[in-house]
Amino acid sequence: MSTSSLRTSWRSRPVLFRRGLATEAAAAAPSPEGKPPPRPIVRTAVILNRSPILTRTPTSLERAYYAYQARVQRALHNPFPRELYFKPGSLLESKFNLEERRRDRKAFGPGFGADHPLAPGAGVTAQDLKKFGRDVDETPAPRVHASDESGDVKSLDRKGQRNLYLLVRQKTDEGFVWRFPETAVAGKELLHESVARGLRESCGEAMDTWIVTRKPIGLYEIHPPAPIQPGDPAAPPKHTSWPVKQGQGNLSQTVAWLTKKEIAKRVNPEYWDGVKDMLSDF
């Protein structure tokens, strides 16, 4: 995937407005007798999303359906007003006739429609058109990026048809685990400010992103078995959706841009149960 097509895709994202999906705040942990319940430790995580940059390839059923409908449309369409669009005998008209003949032959087989011997412009051949010069070769860019073939999960250009999410490898009590980039809410910070700070700390300043909503889009709740200590990493992180705009940023830690299916294989099963409904299926 070339850089230009990436930029085109991200320009298509809306600018930040207001409001967002929210969930109820974390329920307080069960309190021991006589003591006020301990305040839950709130951690925020960002779901950094690279939306699809390629139109998805239709399934074989869809392709068959569209091909059938295109044939029906071709058979039933109103007569094309040639005289409105082309001067009689012009090069453009010959070119159109030739292309139309090819399309009709592909749809209905030889001898029908524009391929009929009595159809207008039936005498024009591809050899006639060559006299006027050659067309510009318009081969589209490949739909598979080099990173798809090499399996490079750090590339933002991989899997152009799918939603990708940024996961980082973080150190916890259970060892290294894959998670969304998360951080603890510091002081009187707002949730979306904490998310922004966490993303800056983990991925650097260079990453160009915009926030979709200031409210959390989901809640992953953990009830730790032992009384929790301040700064315990096993506290519920809140998630805020935040798609990346351009530039990969300074990704010094181990990161991966993964689809939903690939995330399921990397994260802990209980973490997966908590976050899977926040991600787009496609």
Place this chain on the structure above:
Amino acid sequence: MSAAPVRAAAATATRGLRPVRKIRKLVHDQRGLPIPHVDIVVRDTHLSRLGEHYHNTLADDLLYMTYEHESGPRPPPRRIRLMYDPENPYVKLRHNPPVGGSQVGRKPAPLTTSENVVRLERIQLHTMAKDAIVSRQNLLGPIMALRALSGETEYGGGRRGSTGVQIVRGIKSVGGWVRPGIPLGAKVDLLGSKMYDFLGTLTEFVLPRLREFPGIALPPASANPQTPAGVSGVVSFGLPPEAFGFFPQIEVNLDAYPKAYGMHIHFITNARGVGAQERARQLLSGFQIPFARK
């Protein structure tokens, strides 16, 4: 064994045999071509690129952006008294508006759910030809232009809902200018994949090539958002005649049109209630339609 069960069993056996279906012969038209038994309707012929973009990206984002977090059920709407008691037979047929004026602009927006995320329902193109008052022939140019832009014809592809390009007629009499019923302009409705195709053409070929076009003008901050237009989820703007030649469908044979026509474009969404127009603009900016404050 009595007779009744035997009869019932025999009846079931007979019913099990399906009668042979008679094959109705196809009726042929005057040219000898067969007319099929069913109505043939042309559906989508390709995957819509912007439609996919809406379903895969915009719908999620718009749900997150427009969701209002409310705890508990909504309070019931305020009961606004009518001017006259509707039960009173003496004022039964009298015009009976609510006290305090129309409540249209104050209707709250419905709760955002995954089912009613703001979406584009149709695009209407509308052009008025002033010179059609002098001669109806001057309407042919706009009609051909709208046909070329939309690809729509009446009942096109066998779709009953397809109205094609419609003539707009004068409604009321304006002294020395318009009379009721005279043709004044043309309009066309775009739905489905054709709507998304037009939107793609507009944002990729037309708007980037307009000179000094900062974006669709937003209303001033002091504008009243509670007007009927503000709560109906429609975003409209006008394209000048200079933009006419930038549409690829027009560009190929610009010489065939007597002159360049401007047009009004209405984007009609399903957003309703207070702030509906803002939500419609959020949706459109996701399709790369630029908005700018003056």
